[in-house]
Amino acid sequence: MSGVWWWVKSRALFALMVLLLVPSVTAAGLTVDDLVQHMDSLWRGKTSKAVMSMQVKTERYERTMSMASWSLGQDYSLVVIREPIKDKGIATLKVEQNIWNYLPKINRVTKVPASMMSGSWMGSHFTNDDLVKESSYAEDYESAISFTGLRDGTDVYEVTSVPRPDSAVVWGKIVMILRQQDLLPVEVRYFDEQEILVRTLTFADEKQLDGRLVPMRMTLQPVDKSDESTTILYEDIEFNVPIAPSFFSLQNLKRMR
Amino acid sequence: MSAVFARLNMLMFIAWRNVWRNPIRSVLTVSALAGGVIMLILYYSLMAGISQQMIRFATEISTGRIQIQRQAFIQDQDLYATIPWQYLTQLEQQNPSLQFAPRLYAAALASHQESSTGVQIMAVDSQRERPVTKLLTHVRQGQMNLEQGIEQDGMTYAPVVLGYQLARNMGVTLGDELVLVSQAADGSIGNDLFRVAGILKPINPTFDRMGVLMSIESYKALMYLETGIHEIIVNFEIEPLQTSNSEDWLSTIQQQLMTQITAQEQAQPLDKLGGKVQVRNWREVSPSLSQMLALSHSMMLMTGVVVMSLASLGMLNTMLMAVHERRQEFAILRAIGMKRRWLLLMVSLESLFLALISAVMGSLLGTWMSLRFEHQGIDFSASMPDGYDWAGMVFEPVMHGLLLPEHIYQSCLMMLVISMLASLFPAWLSTRHRPAESMR
Numbered sequence: 001m002s003g004v005w006w007w008v009k010s011r012a013l014f015a016l017m018v019l020l021l022v023p024s025v026t027a028a029g030l031t032v033d034d035l036v037q038h039m040d041s042l043w044r045g046k047t048s049k050a051v052m053s054m055q056v057k058t059e060r061y062e063r064t065m066s067m068a069s070w071s072l073g074q075d076y077s078l079v080v081i082r083e084p085i086k087d088k089g090i091a092t093l094k095v096e097q098n099i100w101n102y103l104p105k106i107n108r109v110t111k112v113p114a115s116m117m118s119g120s121w122m123g124s125h126f127t128n129d130d131l132v133k134e135s136s137y138a139e140d141y142e143s144a145i146s147f148t149g150l151r152d153g154t155d156v157y158e159v160t161s162v163p164r165p166d167s168a169v170v171w172g173k174i175v176m177i178l179r180q181q182d183l184l185p186v187e188v189r190y191f192d193e194q195e196i197l198v199r200t201l202t203f204a205d206e207k208q209l210d211g212r213l214v215p216m217r218m219t220l221q222p223v224d225k226s227d228e229s230t231t232i233l234y235e236d237i238e239f240n241v242p243i244a245p246s247f248f249s250l251q252n253l254k255r256m257r
Numbered sequence: 258m259s260a261v262f263a264r265l266n267m268l269m270f271i272a273w274r275n276v277w278r279n280p281i282r283s284v285l286t287v288s289a290l291a292g293g294v295i296m297l298i299l300y301y302s303l304m305a306g307i308s309q310q311m312i313r314f315a316t317e318i319s320t321g322r323i324q325i326q327r328q329a330f331i332q333d334q335d336l337y338a339t340i341p342w343q344y345l346t347q348l349e350q351q352n353p354s355l356q357f358a359p360r361l362y363a364a365a366l367a368s369h370q371e372s373s374t375g376v377q378i379m380a381v382d383s384q385r386e387r388p389v390t391k392l393l394t395h396v397r398q399g400q401m402n403l404e405q406g407i408e409q410d411g412m413t414y415a416p417v418v419l420g421y422q423l424a425r426n427m428g429v430t431l432g433d434e435l436v437l438v439s440q441a442a443d444g445s446i447g448n449d450l451f452r453v454a455g456i457l458k459p460i461n462p463t464f465d466r467m468g469v470l471m472s473i474e475s476y477k478a479l480m481y482l483e484t485g486i487h488e489i490i491v492n493f494e495i496e497p498l499q500t501s502n503s504e505d506w507l508s509t510i511q512q513q514l515m516t517q518i519t520a521q522e523q524a525q526p527l528d529k530l531g532g533k534v535q536v537r538n539w540r541e542v543s544p545s546l547s548q549m550l551a552l553s554h555s556m557m558l559m560t561g562v563v564v565m566s567l568a569s570l571g572m573l574n575t576m577l578m579a580v581h582e583r584r585q586e587f588a589i590l591r592a593i594g595m596k597r598r599w600l601l602l603m604v605s606l607e608s609l610f611l612a613l614i615s616a617v618m619g620s621l622l623g624t625w626m627s628l629r630f631e632h633q634g635i636d637f638s639a640s641m642p643d644g645y646d647w648a649g650m651v652f653e654p655v656m657h658g659l660l661l662p663e664h665i666y667q668s669c670l671m672m673l674v675i676s677m678l679a680s681l682f683p684a685w686l687s688t689r690h691r692p693a694e695s696m697r
Contacts, residue, residue: 059530060337061444087445101438103448108436110368115375123444 045239293568294619321490328532338531339485380476399455416454608680
């Protein structure tokens with residue numbers, strides 16, 4: 001009996017010491033930067049090519065789109081709508097902090113101005129700003145591991161990010177939760193400046209791809225409208241396909257339809 | 258009784274004679290007071306002219322006398338808070354004497370070459386809009402035929418008309434291409450090419466900076482919104498007889514429309530999200546305007562008091578002099594048995610005559626001048642061709658007065674009251690001298 005007790009106590013003590021002494025490094029030796037980096041490149045790799053569907057549900061309408069996307073690093077991405085037919089060929093190009101939309105109906109490329117950044121992207125609950133801000137996440141936010149341990153029956157890491165003093169961002173706080181055993185993201189919570197929860201992004205349907213576990217489904221849910229959501233379902237992702245930066249050009253934007 | 262009248266007659270006679278004992282002094286006093294009255298009449302008619310122009314601009318050009326909208330549209334311009342088209346046709350059938358104009362709105366992104374900016378689309382039905390507001394004749398450049406497409410390079414483009422400041426900021430002129438992109442009602446990206454057919458005159462600062470006008474057909478093609486309309490503008494002729502109680506008239510019609518709509522809401526229930534249908538008059542639609550009108554009313558009163566108090570100082574001075582000069586006379590009158598109150602009355606009557614002469618002169622001259630002012634107006638168009646905007650309201654560059662009968666009698670009444678108050682002191686002073694000392 002006493003042997004077991006000693007074992008339990010020593011483990012608890014060890015865990016406590018780990019928490020007290022090295023709070024920013026997890027038991028597995030991961031720093032917070034590793035975790036942020038992991039989240040960032042999970043769906044992207046160095047380059048990526050994906051087919052996905054987006055289902056938007058609002059109190060007024062429901063629609064599903066099928067899209068193809070390409071990305072290179074954090075700064076380049078291109079998304080083209082395949083279906084429905086009415087919207088086929090509508091494309092979004094992101095290069096660093098800029099977004100252009102191509103509209104095949106009128107055969108015009110329009111740049112999204114700063115004033116429209118908070119506007120909805122393709123009628124979903126994602127905003128243009130969400131696309132732009134993912135490239136500067138590490139510069140805009142100061143992250144720290146705020147919790148390590150058991151939550152809802154799973155060992156998780158909780159990473160809390162707050163904006164750096166001079167960064168121009170929308171959120172007041174972002175909390176990410178990852179599963180410890182395989183670093184699978186579980187949930188991201190977005191808070192406003194008053195630290196009130198505004199929306200949550202949840203992940204599901206993980207799949208082993210290229211040696212990592214990637215959730216194939218993500219659902220964005222605004223808190224104030226509980227019956228609304230946007231779900232992105234990856235049907236196929238390929239990592240590290242050869243794509244040159246010149247692929248992400250305004251000319252190509254028009255050609256993609 | 259007759260004795261009192263006889264005495265009053267005598268006092269009036271003496272007072273009238275006294276007025277003309279020093280004609281120059283009296284004329285100067287009269288001109289000061291009459292000048293005050295003229296100033297006031299002109300000022301009042303100017304203010305009334307401005308108010309009338311504000312109300313006219315607000316009601317005739319864009320907002321109409323009564324607006325009908327859904328609650329959620331009033332609160333946050335909810336795209337889906339529409340009123341079904343049947344409501345409009347029903348209202349038109351029920352109220353043949355009123356005119357109704359449907360409107361649709363949307364926020365969009367407009368681009369032309371390199372420049373792009375957020376705009377507010379307003380879609381109107383030309384045929385119904387024309388009898389209701391002057392919006393479609395308020396064009397500065399180009400034409401207002403929203404229903405007729407523009408042929409160019411073998412394509413037909415739907416026309417749009419822009420607010421003048423928007424056109425200037427975007428560097429757009431007539432015939433230029435304009436791309437409009439918006440989130441359509443079905444969640445897709447609404448997008449279309451348009452040609453600029455016209456540029457509006459100033460309406461209000463927001464519309465001038467952001468407004469894009471198009472036909473309802475073009476709007477539907479862009480926004481995929483088929484459920485109804487956002488706004489119904491109601492206007493009606495006010496007959497000359499009803500001008501004085503036009504406010505009662507307005508609320509009667511407002512009530513009547515509300516009753517009809519409530520009945521329709523029961524017959525054809527609307528979705529919960531858009532809220533109830535609201536019927537509001539222009540005062541409720543633009544509370545700042547009606548507050549400003551109320552403010553200008555009390556400002557007019559204060560200005561009147563100040564102007565008249567200054568003019569009445571002349572009266573005070575004149576009467577003090579007159580009383581001082583005639584100390585001996587008053588002493589004799591007192592000595593032969595005239596009562597103090599009769600003396601007081603006599604001096605007051607003298608002031609009253611002065612004031613009445615001023616009132617007649619002032620209102621005649623003031624009326625003549627403000628009628629000219631009403632007719633010709635003051636033209637600022639050389640320095641401000643677009644007019645000017647103040648407190649969110651756009652004014653025409655030509656300022657016109659509006660003379661109402663109450664301006665004349667209000668000014669005269671104010672002058673009479675204040676100048677009579679001012680003359681009380683000299684009159685009282687005249688009774689305070691001791692006859693024995695004054696006669697010495």
